[in-house]
Each structure stands twice: as C-alpha cells, then as structure tokens.
Amino acid sequence: MLSRSQWLLIISCVLFCDLHKKIQCATGQPNVVFIVADDLGWNDVGFHGSNQIPTPNIDALAYNGIILNSHYGQSYGTPSRAALFTGKYPMKLGMQGPSITPGESRALPQGKLISEYFKEMGYATHLIGKWNLGYSRWNDTPTLRGFDHFLGLYNSFSSYYDYVTSWKFNGKDYGGFDLRRDTVPSWNDAGKYATDLFTEEAVDVIQKHNVNTPLFMMIAHLAVHIGNEGKWLEAPQETVNKFKHIRDPNRRTYAAMVSKLDDSIGAVFEALDAKNMLQNTIIVFISDNGAPTVGPSHNWGSNYPLRGIKDTLFEGGVRTVACIWSPLLVQSSRVSTDLIHITDWLPTLFTAVGGDLGVLDPDLDGIDQWSSLVYDLPSARNDIPLNIDEKTRNAALRFSYWKLIVGTSGNGSYNSYFGAPLNEDIDPQSYNTSAINDSPIGRIARKINYNPLSENDFEGLRNVATLKCLDAKAKRNPCDPASGAVCLYNIPNDPCEENDLAKFFPSVVRRIKRTLVDYRQGLIPQMEVTTDIDNADPKLYQYAWNPWRDCSDVSCSS
Numbered sequence: 001m002l003s004r005s006q007w008l009l010i011i012s013c014v015l016f017c018d019l020h021k022k023i024q025c026a027t028g029q030p031n032v033v034f035i036v037a038d039d040l041g042w043n044d045v046g047f048h049g050s051n052q053i054p055t056p057n058i059d060a061l062a063y064n065g066i067i068l069n070s071h072y073g074q075s076y077g078t079p080s081r082a083a084l085f086t087g088k089y090p091m092k093l094g095m096q097g098p099s100i101t102p103g104e105s106r107a108l109p110q111g112k113l114i115s116e117y118f119k120e121m122g123y124a125t126h127l128i129g130k131w132n133l134g135y136s137r138w139n140d141t142p143t144l145r146g147f148d149h150f151l152g153l154y155n156s157f158s159s160y161y162d163y164v165t166s167w168k169f170n171g172k173d174y175g176g177f178d179l180r181r182d183t184v185p186s187w188n189d190a191g192k193y194a195t196d197l198f199t200e201e202a203v204d205v206i207q208k209h210n211v212n213t214p215l216f217m218m219i220a221h222l223a224v225h226i227g228n229e230g231k232w233l234e235a236p237q238e239t240v241n242k243f244k245h246i247r248d249p250n251r252r253t254y255a256a257m258v259s260k261l262d263d264s265i266g267a268v269f270e271a272l273d274a275k276n277m278l279q280n281t282i283i284v285f286i287s288d289n290g291a292p293t294v295g296p297s298h299n300w301g302s303n304y305p306l307r308g309i310k311d312t313l314f315e316g317g318v319r320t321v322a323c324i325w326s327p328l329l330v331q332s333s334r335v336s337t338d339l340i341h342i343t344d345w346l347p348t349l350f351t352a353v354g355g356d357l358g359v360l361d362p363d364l365d366g367i368d369q370w371s372s373l374v375y376d377l378p379s380a381r382n383d384i385p386l387n388i389d390e391k392t393r394n395a396a397l398r399f400s401y402w403k404l405i406v407g408t409s410g411n412g413s414y415n416s417y418f419g420a421p422l423n424e425d426i427d428p429q430s431y432n433t434s435a436i437n438d439s440p441i442g443r444i445a446r447k448i449n450y451n452p453l454s455e456n457d458f459e460g461l462r463n464v465a466t467l468k469c470l471d472a473k474a475k476r477n478p479c480d481p482a483s484g485a486v487c488l489y490n491i492p493n494d495p496c497e498e499n500d501l502a503k504f505f506p507s508v509v510r511r512i513k514r515t516l517v518d519y520r521q522g523l524i525p526q527m528e529v530t531t532d533i534d535n536a537d538p539k540l541y542q543y544a545w546n547p548w549r550d551c552s553d554v555s556c557s558s
C-alpha cells in the first residue's frame with residue numbers, strides 16, 4: 001500500500017513530467033541535497049536586491065525554485081543546527097544557550113536525527129563540512145549519528161587552507177587540526193581551500209553514487225564564517241581580485257568567499273545533472289543565521305536593511321537567506337512569505353520522500369510544509385518562537401505578521417543597523433541578468449524547462465524578494481528592548497523593525513506574551529557550558545581536535 005504522501009509524490013511527478021519539464025519522469029525516492037551556508041548575510045545574495053556580490057548560481061536556483069522570504073533559523077550556529085537536525089526547538093533540548101566552543105563537553109542530546117530517519121528510509125547519508133554539535137565522545141560525532149560518511153570539521157570554525165582551529169581559554173592558547181574523513185584526521189586534504197575541498201567531495205560523492213539508492217547529502221559549508229584571529233577571512237587571491245569595486249579589503253575578501261560558495265552550488269548542480277539525478281532531486285539552500293557584521297565573529301557580511309546581526313533576535317539575526325529548488329515543486333518561480341522555521345525541514349523533507357509522519361518523534365516541533373511548498377497552499381505554521389533564553393531573559397516570538405521582542409542579547413550594542421553599502425564602493429550599477437543565464441545552474445535550468453524564465457522574470461522575482469523598509473515619511477519609533485521595553489513590530493509592513501506598535505496594540509502584546517509563557521512551559525534549562533579543554537587539548541592527540549572523554553575506545557590514537 002502506498003501512503004498518501006507517496007501518492008502525492010507520484011501525482012506531482014506525473015504532472016510535472018507531462019506539463020512542466022523536458023526531463024524524464026523519475027521513480028523512486030527523491031534525492032535530497034541540503035546546503036547550509038554559515039553566517040551569510042541577508043543582503044549578500046543577488047536575489048535579495050544587492051548588486052555588490054554577484055551570485056548567479058544561487059540566484060538561478062532561487063528563481064527557478066521558490067524564494068523562502070520568511071524563513072527563520074536560530075540566531076547562531078549550534079542552536080540552528082540542533083533545530084535542523086532534530087526538528088525541535090532548541091529550548092526543548094536545552095540547546096538555547098551559546099554555540100559549542102572548542103574543547104567543550106556539551107553535545108546534541110541523544111535522540112533521532114534527520115540523518116538517522118533518512119538512513120532508515122534506505123538513503124545513503126553524507127555530511128560534508130561543519131558539525132558543531134559536540135564531539136567530546138565518539139557517540140556525539142556525525143558517523144555515529146546517522147551519517148555513513150563525513151568529511152569536515154567538528155568545531156565551529158577553522159582556517160580555510162590548513163584546517164587549524166586555535167582557541168584561547170583562560171589566557172592559554174590551544175590549537176590543532178580539525179578536518180576529518182569519517183573518524184580519521186585527514187592530513188592529506190590540508191592545503192586545499194575549504195569551499196573547493198567540500199565541493200570536490202560532494203561532486204565525488206555524486207559521481208560515485210549508486211543511483212539505485214536515494215541520496216541524502218548535507219553540505220554544511222565553513223563559508224562564510226571567519227577563521228582564526230589575525231587571518232579572519234581567506235579566499236583565493238584571483239577571486240579576491242574580481243572585487244576591486246569594493247574598497248574595504250575585508251569586505252572584498254568576504255565577497256570572494258561568497259563567490260566561491262556560489263561556484264560550489266553551481267558545481268554540485270552540474271554534477272547532479274551529469275549523473276541524471278536532477279529530475280528526482282530536492283535542493284535546499286539556507287544560511288544558519290544572519291551575518292555577524294561586527295562583534296566577536298565579525299565577517300563583514302551584511303543583513304542590511306534588516307535590523308541587528310547574528311546573535312540578536314532582530315530580523316538580521318534570525319531571518320535567513322533561503323530557497324528550495326526541485327522539479328517536484330508544481331508551483332515554482334515565486335516568492336513565498338509563508339512562515340517557515342528551520343525545524344520544519346525534517347518533517348517536510350521526510351514527507352517529500354514518501355515517509356510516514358507517524359514514524360517521527362511525536363514531540364517534534366517542526367511542521368510539514370511539503371504540500372504548501374509544492375502546490376502553493378497556505379502554510380500550517382502561524383507562529384515561531386525565535387528563542388527563549390532563560391538566562392539572558394531574551395526572547396522573541398513571530399506570531400502571524402507580528403513580532404514581539406523582550407530583553408536583549410549581549411548588552412544591546414548590536415540592536416541597530418549595520419552593513420549599509422559604503423559610498424566609496426563603486427558597485428556594478430545594474431544587475432547582470434545574463435550572467436544568471438550563463439551560470440551553470442542558469443544554463444541547465446534553461447535546458448530542462450519547457451518555459452525557461454526570461455531575464456525580465458528574474459528582475460520581477462527579485463523585485464518581489466527585495467524588502468522595502470517603511471517609506472521615508474512614515475512615523476518611526478524603533479524601540480530598544482535593551483532599555484527594558486517590550487517591542488512589537490508588524491513585520492510585513494515594517495520588515496526593518498523601525499516602528500514599535502506595542503502601545504497601540506496592548507491586547508496583541510498580551511496575547512503574544514501568553515503564547516511565550518505557554519512555550520516557556522516546555523523549556524528545558526539550558527545545558528551548562530562545561531569547558532574541559534585541558535583534557536581536550538590537541539597536544540594530547542597528535543595536534544588534532546579529537547573526542548577525549550571515551551579514549552579507551554577505538555580510534556583515539558588514529
């Protein structure tokens with residue numbers, strides 16, 4: 001017996017084959033390629049309206065798929081990834097606190113991850129790139145948590161060529177190699193630029209893939225996170241040289257890093273095409289959170305005109321770049337403003353591949369959005385608890401078109417606007433739509449679509465996807481929760497969070513506060529940050545970062 005979602009899959013496949021695309025109808029479970037950028041800014045992709053950093057592949061993917069313009073993650077890496085892998089709100093896992101730093105014992109609690117669900121469905125599962133969900137014990141690491149194969153780093157960052165993670169703790173310096181192929185340090189891969197290395201690995205996985213098995217591949221790029229102190233940003237010089245129009249040398253390097261990321265997505269798409277896998281593949285591209293334009297992990301990315309940066313609950317921290325592409329999407333080439341949260345991917349993709357939702361953990365917070373994506377039906381999600389941090393007392397809830405923020409992260413110094421384009425930059429005056437058509441994804445999309453998008457279509461979609469702040473004459477009362485105020489915004493009208501409406505809508509404030517209190521009931525106190533770095537010191541493990549708490553076990557000395 002086929003389940004309802006399997007029938008839907010077949011029906012949508014038949015529809016798409018007959019009506020929409022030139023490529024053959026695929027049978028079998030769709031492949032899933034999930035690409036996560038790290039700390040990429042809202043304003044750093046072409047399809048959101050900036051001309052400064054051309055991203056023709058990402059734009060082609062977005063225009064031929066669906067631009068998810070109200071996609072929310074958590075405000076920084078570990079909680080976002082925890083939400084993605086588990087389908088649960090981080091506050092339900094005790095993971096609403098800070099990201100996991102090198103030599104820390106915290107890890108994602110045991111419980112089934114997206115990789116394990118896909119593995120049980122018969123998928124070959126690969127993680128390429130960053131983990132950042134704990135590694136103090138082998139059982140915390142990706143190859144013991146549902147991934148058949150892993151090439152990447154355990155920590156939250158490393159340098160881009162030599163894969164060294166340096167960390168200061170209590171005035172002492174720790175440092176070691178952090179690149180692993182499955183369980184073993186991969187010294188031979190050192191020297192190759194991280195984005196290229198991960199791309200080549202992904203292409204290699206695709207080329208060697210046995211097409212009788214469905215593929216689940218997550219590519220969690222290091223880009224565009226910073227590396228180590230003193231060499232924050234790294235990119236090949238020939239790519240940096242393409243951005244002479246950007247005066248700030250750091251921003252110029254950042255642009256090159258984004259450009260390499262764009263090339264990577266194009267190369268993965270080409271490899272899927274060459275292997276005839278595209279017709280039955282779903283590709284998702286998101287950032288884990290907004291860019292940290294300034295502050296501790298500042299990478300010169302820009303969320304402008306959104307307010308705030310990574311680590312704040314303003315839109316610049318949590319509303320992320322996102323799009324989905326697949327021939328299975330019947331209603332594509334549109335901009336969706338339906339609420340979608342990073343926890344939704346697990347049930348959504350599980351349904352997309354014909355899984356039975358009844359099999360999933362009943363405590364899941366994610367909501368299945370598959371049919372709303374495929375057929376452009378209203379989404380079942382009405383609110384998103386963006387976080388409740390019981391220690392800092394910073395919380396925010398998106399509730400229909402409203403958003404309420406209480407408390408602040410840090411001392412409130414990032415609650416304003418950063419990353420506005422600099423006057424001295426001579427940015428390309430126009431958006432090069434023919435470069436989108438000429439990009440690998442643009443070329444392949446034209447080949448496989450009966451009605452390829454025109455350059456005017458690109459402009460039209462981009463115009464819809466570009467946020468418009470309040471007009472110049474509108475009243476402004478920005479509100480700063482750092483002062484103790486409760487701030488309320490109407491996000492569709494005021495995406496830049498410039499005009500607080502709390503005093504005009506006290507009943508809305510009360511209603512949302514009640515919902516926050518309800519969510520608070522399910523909160524598990526956040527795990528203590530337990531740094532154990534002297535035991536984790538890479539010096540003890542041939543200068544590689546390594547699990548250290550169960551070292552009597554297998555591969556400790558590998």
Ligand SMILES: *[C@@H]1O[C@H](CO)[C@@H](O)[C@H](O)[C@H]1NC(C)=O
Nearest residue numbers: 294295296410411412413414
């Ligand atoms: C707030 O924190 C930032 C960054 O840590 C620091 O530079 C600034 O001086 C602090 N401001 C106040 C008012 O404490």
Ligand SMILES: *[C@@H]1O[C@H](CO)[C@@H](O)[C@H](O)[C@H]1NC(C)=O
Nearest residue numbers: 428432433434435436438439
């Ligand atoms: C736009 O892109 C096309 C194709 O990549 C290129 O040939 C052309 O020179 C670009 N135009 C401008 C103004 O940069």
